[in-house]
C-alpha cells in the first residue's frame with residue numbers, strides 16, 4: 001500500500017507496522033521540513049559543484065578570510081548534556097535490529113545507529129531502522145534469531161545517537177509537492193518526530209551524527225533544521241545535539257566555523273578518516289600533482305592525516321567540544337588467531353594514539369573491540385569523563401599541512417587488485433541490502449569502498465599513476481585485472497545474485513570520463 005496526503009506522496013509500501021512510523025502527523029511534519037529547507041539544500045548542492053570547478057582550475061582551499069573573526073574569537077559551545085559527557089568508547093553499526101541490541105549491550109558508552117555509510121538505503125532498511133530506533137529509545141527492542149537465540153537489552157546500555165543520510169542523498173519513495181524528498185530530512189525528521197518528546201521526558205534527548213558536510217553553510221542548514229524542529233515539537237531550544245563528522249577536505253578548513261554555526265546544538269566533531277581520504281582524492285582528482293599511494297599506505301600518521309587529526313582535536317578543545325576519534329578498519333578475525341592478534345594490535349595502537357593525543361573517545365566497528373578502546377581511554381582519563389580540558393596549544397597546522405599529500409608511492413598491482421576486489425564485493429553486498437561487510441578481514445562500508453574505486457579512477461588518469469614495476473595504470477590493465485578479480489569472487493561463490501551487476505557498475509564508474517560524485521548515487525537508482 002502507498003499513500004498520498006496533502007501534497008506528500010509515499011511510493012514505498014506501507015505495512016501496518018510501517019504505518020506507525022509513517023503516520024499522517026509524521027508525514028505532515030516531513031512535508032513541512034521539505035518545504036522549508038529543501039530550496040536551501042539544493043543551493044548548497046549547487047555550491048558544491050561550483051566549488052569543484054574552482055578546484056579543477058587549481059584554486060587551492062584555504063581558511064576563509066571572511067570568517068577570521070570566528071576563528072580568532074573567544075567562544076565555546078553550549079554545555080553538553082550529562083549522557084554525552086563520557087563517550088570514551090563509541091560503537092557504530094547499521095540500524096539492523098539484532099546489531100542494534102548487540103551494540104547497545106556492548107559495554108560502549110555510546111552507540112551510533114547508522115542510516116548512512118554502513119547501511120544500504122532500501123525502503124525496508126530505512127523504515128525498519130526507524131522502528132528499531134523507536135523501540136531502542138523505549139527499551140522495548142527485542143529479537144529472536146532464525147536459530148532461536150533471544151536478544152533483549154541489558155540494564156545498562158549505551159547512549160543512542162543516530163546518523164541520518166548526508167545532504168546529497170534523496171529518499172526516492174517520498175515526494176512532497178511533486179519533488180523527491182531529501183534523505184537527510186527524512187531520516188532526521190522521523191527520528192525527532194517520534195522520539196524527541198519521549199526522550200525529553202526521561203531527561204535525555206535525540207542526538208545525531210551529521211555526515212559529509214563540505215562547508216559551515218551546510219552546518220548552518222542543519223542548525224536551522226534543529227531549531228525549527230525544536231520549536232515545532234515544543235522542545236527547548238538547544239536540546240537536540242549534533243556531532244559533525246569532519247570527513248571532507250573542505251570541511252577541515254572550516255572546523256571552527258562549523259562548531260560556531262551549531263554552537264547551541266553541538267556535541268563536537270569526529271575525525272571520519274575514510275570519507276576524508278575519499279574526499280581528498282575526489283576534490284583533487286584533476287590536479288596534475290595529486291596522487292596517493294596504495295590505500296593500505298594511507299594511515300592516520302601520514303602527514304596530511306596527522307595534520308587533520310591534530311587540528312580537529314585542538315579546535316574542539318578550544319571550543320569546549322568533544323573530539324571523537326574515527327574508526328580503525330581492523331576487526332576480529334575468527335578463523336586465524338595470529339591474524340586476529342595482529343588486527344587487535346592495530347586497533348590498540350590506533351586507540352592509544354588517539355587517547356594519548358587527547359581525543360575524548362573513539363569509534364569501534366565491533367563489540368569485540370570495546371575492551372581494547374576502553375582500556376586505551378581508561379588509562380588516560382583517570383576520574384575525568386573526557387579530556388576536553390586538555391588544550392593542544394602546541395599544535396600549529398597550516399593550510400599547506402592539510403594539503404601535504406604524502407605518500408605518493410608505492411602503487412602496486414596488489415593494491416590495484418585489492419581496490420577492485422573490495423569495490424566489487426562491497427557493491428555486490430550493498431546491492432543485496434547489506435551496507436557493511438568484512439572483506440579480506442577488514443570492515444568495508446560506503447566510505448572505504450569510495451576510496452577503492454576513486455583511487456583507480458585517478459591512477460588511470462594521472463601521469464603519476466604508475467606501478468612500482470614501471471607499468472602505467474591504464475584502462476586496459478584495469479579491465480584485465482577486473483575480469484580476473486571477478487572470476488576469483490565468482491569461484492568463491494560469494495554474492496552470486498548481485499555480482500554481475502556490481503562488476504558492471506564498478507567498471508562503468510571507473511571508466512567513465514565524468515567522476516561519479518558518490519557511488520551510492522548510481523547505486524540508489526539500481527536498488528529496487
Ligand SMILES: CC(=O)SCCNC(=O)CCNC(=O)[C@H](O)C(C)(C)COP(=O)(O)OP(=O)(O)OC[C@H]1O[C@@H](n2cnc3c(N)ncnc32)[C@H](O)[C@@H]1OP(=O)(O)O
Nearest residue numbers: 092093099102103117118274327365366436437438443447
Ligand atoms: C567509515 C565509517 O562510516 S565507520 C562507521 C560505519 N561502519 C560500521 O559501523 C561498522 C559496523 N560493523 C559491522 O557492520 C560488522 O562488525 C562487520 C560487518 C564489519 C563484521 O560483521 P560480522 O562478520 O557479522 O562480525 P561477527 O561475525 O564477528 O559478529 C559477531 C557478533 O557481533 C555482532 N556485531 C558485529 N559488529 C557489530 C556492531 N558494529 N554492532 C553490533 N553488533 C555487532 C554480530 O551481529 C554478531 O552477533 P551475534 O553473535 O549475536 O550473531
Ligand SMILES: O=CC(=O)O
Nearest residue numbers: 272273274275447
Ligand atoms: O564516517 C566515517 C568515515 O570515516 O567516513
Ligand SMILES: [Mg+2]
Nearest residue numbers: 117272275447
Ligand atoms: Mg563517512
